[in-house]
Amino acid sequence: MSRARDLRPPRGTTALELDPLAAISARGFLIVVAVVSLICAVGLTLATREQISSWPMAIAAVVALAGGYAWFARSAFRGGAGVTSDRFALAFALIALGTVLNSLSCLGTNLAIRDDWGLITIGLALMAAAPFRTSSELGVYAAISVALAALLAVVHVILSFTGGFPPLIVVTVAVAPALAFGLGSAAYARELLTGIYAERLMQAEARNQQFDRLRQEFVDDDVVGEMGGLRAEVVPFLARIRQAGIVTADDRALAGRLVQNLQAAVAAPRHVDSLGDHAGRLIDESGLSPRLHEDDRATIRALLIGLETSSLTVPGSIVVEFIEGESDRFGMVRCASDDVRALRDEVMPFLRMVRLMFRTASEQVKGRELLVQFDIERLA
Amino acid sequence: MCVAYHGGRVGGRFFRERTAERVRVTLQIAADVGGVATSRALGKAGIWLACVFVGATALIAALLIPLTGHVEILFGVGALLVCAAGVVLALLTPGFTRAVIFTLVACAGLYGFAVVAAEVSVAVPAPTPSSDYVLLSMPEFAVLVVGISRRSLATALALGTLGFVAGPGLVQLAAWQEGMPLAVDVPVLASFVALSLFVTALWLARRDAARGTALMSGAALAEEKDVALGRFSHRAATWVHDTVLSDLRVIAAGEPGPLDERQLAAIDRDLANLADTRLILEVRGANGSATRALSTVPMLVAVVRGAEQAGLELRVSGDIPAVNALSATALRSLERAIAECLDNVVKHSGVREAEISVMSSPPELSVMVSDAGVGFDVNDTTVDTIGLRMTVVDAIVEIGGSVQIWARPGAGTAVFMTVPGVPQ
Numbered sequence: 001m002s003r004a005r006d007l008r009p010p011r012g013t014t015a016l017e018l019d020p021l022a023a024i025s026a027r028g029f030l031i032v033v034a035v036v037s038l039i040c041a042v043g044l045t046l047a048t049r050e051q052i053s054s055w056p057m058a059i060a061a062v063v064a065l066a067g068g069y070a071w072f073a074r075s076a077f078r079g080g081a082g083v084t085s086d087r088f089a090l091a092f093a094l095i096a097l098g099t100v101l102n103s104l105s106c107l108g109t110n111l112a113i114r115d116d117w118g119l120i121t122i123g124l125a126l127m128a129a130a131p132f133r134t135s136s137e138l139g140v141y142a143a144i145s146v147a148l149a150a151l152l153a154v155v156h157v158i159l160s161f162t163g164g165f166p167p168l169i170v171v172t173v174a175v176a177p178a179l180a181f182g183l184g185s186a187a188y189a190r191e192l193l194t195g196i197y198a199e200r201l202m203q204a205e206a207r208n209q210q211f212d213r214l215r216q217e218f219v220d221d222d223v224v225g226e227m228g229g230l231r232a233e234v235v236p237f238l239a240r241i242r243q244a245g246i247v248t249a250d251d252r253a254l255a256g257r258l259v260q261n262l263q264a265a266v267a268a269p270r271h272v273d274s275l276g277d278h279a280g281r282l283i284d285e286s287g288l289s290p291r292l293h294e295d296d297r298a299t300i301r302a303l304l305i306g307l308e309t310s311s312l313t314v315p316g317s318i319v320v321e322f323i324e325g326e327s328d329r330f331g332m333v334r335c336a337s338d339d340v341r342a343l344r345d346e347v348m349p350f351l352r353m354v355r356l357m358f359r360t361a362s363e364q365v366k367g368r369e370l371l372v373q374f375d376i377e378r379l380a
Numbered sequence: 381m382c383v384a385y386h387g388g389r390v391g392g393r394f395f396r397e398r399t400a401e402r403v404r405v406t407l408q409i410a411a412d413v414g415g416v417a418t419s420r421a422l423g424k425a426g427i428w429l430a431c432v433f434v435g436a437t438a439l440i441a442a443l444l445i446p447l448t449g450h451v452e453i454l455f456g457v458g459a460l461l462v463c464a465a466g467v468v469l470a471l472l473t474p475g476f477t478r479a480v481i482f483t484l485v486a487c488a489g490l491y492g493f494a495v496v497a498a499e500v501s502v503a504v505p506a507p508t509p510s511s512d513y514v515l516l517s518m519p520e521f522a523v524l525v526v527g528i529s530r531r532s533l534a535t536a537l538a539l540g541t542l543g544f545v546a547g548p549g550l551v552q553l554a555a556w557q558e559g560m561p562l563a564v565d566v567p568v569l570a571s572f573v574a575l576s577l578f579v580t581a582l583w584l585a586r587r588d589a590a591r592g593t594a595l596m597s598g599a600a601l602a603e604e605k606d607v608a609l610g611r612f613s614h615r616a617a618t619w620v621h622d623t624v625l626s627d628l629r630v631i632a633a634g635e636p637g638p639l640d641e642r643q644l645a646a647i648d649r650d651l652a653n654l655a656d657t658r659l660i661l662e663v664r665g666a667n668g669s670a671t672r673a674l675s676t677v678p679m680l681v682a683v684v685r686g687a688e689q690a691g692l693e694l695r696v697s698g699d700i701p702a703v704n705a706l707s708a709t710a711l712r713s714l715e716r717a718i719a720e721c722l723d724n725v726v727k728h729s730g731v732r733e734a735e736i737s738v739m740s741s742p743p744e745l746s747v748m749v750s751d752a753g754v755g756f757d758v759n760d761t762t763v764d765t766i767g768l769r770m771t772v773v774d775a776i777v778e779i780g781g782s783v784q785i786w787a788r789p790g791a792g793t794a795v796f797m798t799v800p801g802v803p804q
Contacts, residue, residue, distance in 0.1 A: 012708025028585030180432035195417025
C-alpha cells in the first residue's frame with residue numbers, strides 16, 4: 001500500500017464521505033459512546049451527590065448531555081448529509097453545556113476535579129465524532145474543550161478547593177481527558193481518511209487491471225471476429241478479392257449476403273447485463289435495467305448477491321422487477337424465506353446500502369416474503 | 381470572443397463552508413474492506429491518548445519535585461517514559477506476541493513509577509492518599525488502550541485485559557509494598573469496562589460493514605465489467621459498421637470489374653485491423669474512462685462519471701492531484717461549475733468529446749473545460765448561455781475566483797476557471 005505521508009487526500013473531506021459504508025460502524029460506535037457517557041454522568045452524579053450544591057443544575061447537566069447525544073445520533077442516522085458541521089456544532093454545544101452545568105452544580109462544594117464527569121464526556125463526544133468530521137474541525141473542538149476544562153478548573157480552584165494541590169496540577173488533571181480524547185479523535189480522523197484514501201487508490205488500480213484484462217480477453221475470445229461471421233466468411237472473401245484485384249457478379253451477390261449478416265450483427269443489442277444472473281427472475285418490460293446508473297446497479301447487485309448467498313433464501317425465489325411509468329421509475333426485489341426476519345437481519349448491511357443509495361427505499365416483511373422497494377431517480 | 385468575470389476573496393469560513401455539503405455516494409468508494417485503515421486510525425488515537433495521559437502525569441510529577449524535595453521522582457518520570465514507549469510499540473506492532481511483550485514492558489514502567497510515587501506519597505508530611513489517587517490513575521488509563529488497534533476482537537480484548545490486570549494490578553502491588561492505603565480505582569475499572577464495550581461494539585459493527593463492503597466492492601467490479609464489455613462491444617460494432625460493412629456495401633452496390641486504389645486500400649486496412657483487433661479497441665473512448673485518471677481526486681469523480689454516463693468522452697490532463705489542495709468550499713464550487721460546463725457540452729455543443737485541464741500555480745488553481753463543438757456568441761443572451769454563465773460564474777465568483785469564457789459560433793467553447801485557496 002502506498003503510505004500515508006505520500007498521499008494528499010482532499011482537504012475538508014471526512015472519512016464517511018469517502019467511505020459511506022463506514023457509517024455502519026461509526027453509528028454503532030456513537031451509540032455505545034453515548035450510552036457509556038450517560039451512564040458515566042448519572043453514575044458519577046449519584047456517587048458524588050454529597051458534592052452537589054445545585055440539583056437543578058446537576059439534572060440540567062445530564063439532560064443537556066442526553067440532548068446533545070440525541071441530536072448527534074439523530075444526525076448520524078438520518079439520510080443525506082448525515083452529521084454536518086452545523087449539526088455537530090449543535091451537538092457539541094449541548095454536550096459542552098452539560099460539562100459547564102455539571103461543573104457549576106458543585107460550585108463551592110467540589111472536592112476533586114477528577115469526579116467531574118463533564119470533563120470526560122466532552123472528550124468522548126469528540127472520539128465519537130472522529131469518522132463524521134474532519135481532523136481540523138476536531139482539533140478546534142479539542143482546543144475549545146481544553147480551554148473550557150481549564151477555565152472550569154480555575155473557577156473551582158478559586159471557589160471550591162481550599163489548600164491541597166497547586167492550581168497548575170489541578171488544571172492539568174482537569175484538561176488531560178479533553179486533551180487526550182481531542183487529540184486522539186483528530187489523529188483518528190486524519191489517519192482514517194488517509195487510510196481509506198490509500199485503499200481507494202489501490203482499488204482504482206485493481207479496476208485498471210480488470211479493464212486491461214477484460215480487453216485482452218475480448219481480443220483473445222475474438223469477439224469482433226465472431227460478429228456476423230466476420231472471421232469465418234468476410235475475411236476470406238476480402239482476402240480473395242484483394243488478391244484477385246477484381247470483383248465478379250458472384251462476388252457482388254456474396255458481398256450483399258455478407259452485408260445482411262453483418263448488418264444484423266451490428267444492429268443486435270449489445271448491452272451486457274449480468275444483473276439477472278443473481279435472480280430467479282428479472283422482470284423489466286421497459287428495459288430499465290441497462291439504463292440504470294452504474295452505482296445503483298452495483299447496489300442492487302450487492303443486495304441480490306447477499307440474498308442469493310444466504311442459506312435462508314428459498315432457492316430461485318429472488319425476483320427483481322423494474323417498472324417505468326410516465327413520470328416515475330421504481331424497482332422491487334422480492335425474496336422468499338422460511339425465516340424472513342432472520343434473512344432481513346442477515347442482509348441488513350445491504351439494505352442499509354440500498355437506503356444510502358436510493359433516497360426513498362424501504363423494506364418490509366410480507367408473509368414469507370421480504371420485499372425491498374426503491375424509487376429510481378437517476379439514469380445513466 | 382471572451383468574457384471575464386471576477387470575484388473578491390472570501391475568507392474565514394471554517395464552519396460555514398460545510399453547510400451545503402451532501403453525501404457523495406459513488407462506487408469509487410473505498411471501503412475499508414479489511415479494517416486495516418480503522419485499526420491504524422485507532423492505533424494513532426491510542427498513541428495520543430496514552431502520550432497525553434502519561435505526559436500529564438509526568439508534568440504533575442515534575443511539579444511535585446520542588447514541592448516535596450524528592451528528586452527521586454525523576455526516576456519515576458523515566459519509568460513513565462518506558463511505560464509510554466511500551467504502549468506506543470504495543471499499538472504499532474502487528475504481531476500479537478510482540479504486542480504482549482511491549483504491554484508487559486509498559487506495565488513494568490508503570491510499576492516503576494508507582495513505586496516511586498507511592499514512596500514519596502507515604503514519605504511527605506501530609507495525609508497519605510490511597511492507591512486510587514489521580515497521579516497513579518492517569519498512567520493506568522494509558523496502559524488500558526494497548527489492545528484497541530488489534531483487528532480481531534479476541535486479541536483486542538486479551539491485550540486490553542492484560543494491560544488492565546498487569547498495569548493497575550502492579551500499581552496496587554507497589555502501593556501495598558510502600559504502605560499506601562489500598563482502594564479500588566473505580567474510574568480505571570469503569571474505563572476498562574467502557575473501553576471493552578467500545579472495542580466490542582466497533583468490532584461487531586465493523587464485521588457487518590466489512591461483509592457489506594467486500595460484497596459491494598465485488599458488485600462494483602462486476603458492474604464495471606459489464607460497462608467495459610459493453611463499451612468494447614459498442615466500439616467493435618461501430619468499427620465494423622464504419623469500415624467493413626461500408627466497404628462491403630460499396631462492393632455489393634458496384635459494377636463487376638477491377639477494384640480501384642481506394643477500395644484496395646480500404647480492404648488492406650480492414651484486413652490489418654482484423655488481424656489484430658486490439659487496434660480497434662485502442663482508440664480513445666474505449667480505453668477506460670477519465671474517472672480512472674481521477675482516482676486520486678475523489679470529489680471530482682462523481683461529476684466526471686456522471687458526464688461520461690451521459691455519453692461524453694472526457695480527457696483529463698494536467699496537475700490533477702493539485703485539486704485536492706483546495707478548501708472544501710472551493711472544491712464544491714468547482715465541482716458545481718465543472719458539472720454545469722459538462723452538462724452544456726452534452727446538451728448544446730453537438731460533440732461528444734470534451735477536455736478538462738488542470739493547472740496549479742499556488743495560491744491559485746485553474747481548470748479549463750473545453751470542447752470543439754458548435755460554440756456560441758458570448759454576447760448572446762439566450763436561456764442556454766445565460767444558464768452556463770449564471771451557474772458557473774456564480775459558483776466560482778462567490779469563492780473569490782474568476783471565470784473567462786471563450787466561445788465563438790462554430791469554433792467551440794472553453795471555460796477557464798481560476799479559484800484561490802491552494803497552499804503555497
